[in-house]
Amino acid sequence: MINLIPKANRIKIENGSFHLSRDDKVYTELSLPLLTAPRGEDAAVRILKDTSLEKEEYYLKVSRDGILIKASENTGAYYALQSLRMLGRFDEGINEIPCVEISDKPSYGWRGVSLDESRHFFGKEYVKKLIDELFRLKMNVFHWHLTDDQGWRIEIKKYPLLTEIGSKRAYTHIGGWGSTKKDNTPYGGFYTQKDINEIVAYAKERCVSIVPEIDVPAHFAAALAAYPHLACRNLKRDVQGHFGGNIPVLDGMRDWNRPACMGKEETLQFIKDVYDEVCALFPFEYFHVGGDECDVSEWKKCPDCQRVMKEKGFINEYELQMMLTNSLCEYLKSKGKHMIGWNEILLADGVDESAVVQYWVQKRDANVEKFAQKGGKILMSKHQSFYLDHPYAIYPLKNTYNFDPEKYGVPKRNVIGVEGEMWTEWIAWSDKVDFMFHPRMEAISEVGWTDSAKRDYAEFISRYREYKSIYTHLGITYAVDKIAMSKGLLQRAKISRLFRYGDPDYEYKLNKKYFEKGER
Numbered sequence: 001m002i003n004l005i006p007k008a009n010r011i012k013i014e015n016g017s018f019h020l021s022r023d024d025k026v027y028t029e030l031s032l033p034l035l036t037a038p039r040g041e042d043a044a045v046r047i048l049k050d051t052s053l054e055k056e057e058y059y060l061k062v063s064r065d066g067i068l069i070k071a072s073e074n075t076g077a078y079y080a081l082q083s084l085r086m087l088g089r090f091d092e093g094i095n096e097i098p099c100v101e102i103s104d105k106p107s108y109g110w111r112g113v114s115l116d117e118s119r120h121f122f123g124k125e126y127v128k129k130l131i132d133e134l135f136r137l138k139m140n141v142f143h144w145h146l147t148d149d150q151g152w153r154i155e156i157k158k159y160p161l162l163t164e165i166g167s168k169r170a171y172t173h174i175g176g177w178g179s180t181k182k183d184n185t186p187y188g189g190f191y192t193q194k195d196i197n198e199i200v201a202y203a204k205e206r207c208v209s210i211v212p213e214i215d216v217p218a219h220f221a222a223a224l225a226a227y228p229h230l231a232c233r234n235l236k237r238d239v240q241g242h243f244g245g246n247i248p249v250l251d252g253m254r255d256w257n258r259p260a261c262m263g264k265e266e267t268l269q270f271i272k273d274v275y276d277e278v279c280a281l282f283p284f285e286y287f288h289v290g291g292d293e294c295d296v297s298e299w300k301k302c303p304d305c306q307r308v309m310k311e312k313g314f315i316n317e318y319e320l321q322m323m324l325t326n327s328l329c330e331y332l333k334s335k336g337k338h339m340i341g342w343n344e345i346l347l348a349d350g351v352d353e354s355a356v357v358q359y360w361v362q363k364r365d366a367n368v369e370k371f372a373q374k375g376g377k378i379l380m381s382k383h384q385s386f387y388l389d390h391p392y393a394i395y396p397l398k399n400t401y402n403f404d405p406e407k408y409g410v411p412k413r414n415v416i417g418v419e420g421e422m423w424t425e426w427i428a429w430s431d432k433v434d435f436m437f438h439p440r441m442e443a444i445s446e447v448g449w450t451d452s453a454k455r456d457y458a459e460f461i462s463r464y465r466e467y468k469s470i471y472t473h474l475g476i477t478y479a480v481d482k483i484a485m486s487k488g489l490l491q492r493a494k495i496s497r498l499f500r501y502g503d504p505d506y507e508y509k510l511n512k513k514y515f516e517k518g519e520r
């Protein structure tokens with residue numbers, strides 16, 4: 001049984017195997033900085049440049065007397081090497097590669113995951129480890145959620161208070177959405193621009209592009225704690241410590257997802273200034289403006305917002321948001337970038353058709369379907385398959401693996417790819433991030449890479465069982481089968497209840513118990 005994930009699109013398994021030794025030579029016509037092996041004409045591994053192949057495409061032939069790889073660019077060659085690494089169990093020190101012939105390229109161009117570092121902050125070393133994981137699974141986008149109500153995590157030189165004030169909170173909501181409990185330990189952290197440069201370079205070497213998300217106009221409370229004049233009412237508010245659920249009401253305002261004021265001229269300039277610095281740090285052609293979950297109740301009461309609405313003849317507050325979205329889309333275009341935003345950017349008609357929409361809501365959204373029918377591009381992150389912050393008891397591995405965009409009224413031709421979301425309200429440690437990711441990240445890699453006609457959940461699981469010993473060797477915490485594929489209804493009901501009220505870590509702790517008892 002072969003252990004390759006994501007499954008290759010064309011693979012022929014042949015008899016025999018090839019043993020790769022440390023001192024075997026590599027001949028390459030490409031320049032591969034991560035490949036440290038010596039080169040030589042008498043090489044066991046030959047990497048040839050074949051310009052007829054696409055950027056991410058590769059050919060790999062393992063025979064009893066050696067290995068042949070063909071690729072047009074480094075990316076394809078690296079993906080061939082990742083296939084070799086997995087087939088030959090290099091991480092386990094086995095290095096015995098079954099003879100195969102593979103012709104392979106991805107189904108979708110965008111195969112990613114996100115990490116929310118506002119709610120919890122994991123730091124540079126963990127982000128690099130995550131990038132290593134994406135690379136290993138032939139995934140190519142890291143969506144970095146760097147700002148939100150509970151913390152601003154990226155240095156902006158023009159507005160130093162964003163991190164001086166906005167990166168710190170006094171307490172953290174614990175116990176799940178329905179809980180009112182707090183941990184009163186102050187919490188904070190952010191990345192300097194130097195850190196960001198280092199991570200972007202690290203990702204580039206590993207064929208991973210990073211899309212930064214600077215969420216506007218809402219989820220902006222950390223920025224407003226630092227620069228309160230950008231809110232509709234100049235109220236002194238701290239960076240939020242609670243995540244939602246029982247939301248406090250202060251001065252007649254729910255203290256959640258606070259948006260910037262759309263009626264003040266300074267707002268757009270401030271966001272553009274911030275985007276200038278962020279765009280300069282991230283070379284990727286996409287930029288995420290957020291745009292989700294805007295609570296417009298302050299805009300309804302704000303004389304500045306209402307004046308603009310009247311001047312422009314807007315019929316509702318969503319048109320105020322659209323005004324911002326389209327200004328930013330134009331601005332990003334002038335910098336050679338495409339805008340991407342969450343599906344709420346479609347709440348008003350008229351959003352720039354070049355926008356990419358990230359479709360996250362659980363229910364079917366007629367606005368997204370209409371946008372797709374007009375040719376709009378969609379990134380798929382449907383809640384029930386891709387919200388990896390939810391316990392396996394709610395969204396088991398199978399939900400992720402069996403994802404099919406056409407089930408949600410979006411034709412495949414409109415889908416640029418798939419992305420798993422890691423929100424971290426209830427995930428405070430990197431070890432738990434790993435647990436929530438694996439093996440769902442493996443499933444996403446295959447949904448993104450392998451043609452849907454070639455995917456089968458039961459077959460994936462048998463390949464996965466050959467594969468998963470790799471986790472121990474890579475130091476990755478993962479969900480054991482009794483969790484990831486749980487069929488126990490009582491166990492699932494208890495985990496789901498505790499996720500919302502009481503103990504969102506219950507499933508993670510149960511996993512640890514199973515693991516210690518030898519369940520894998």
Ligand code: ACM
Nearest residue numbers: 292293342360423
């Ligand atoms: C989201 O989950 N608010 C995009």
Ligand code: ZN
Nearest residue numbers: 232261302305
């Ligand atoms: Zn306002």
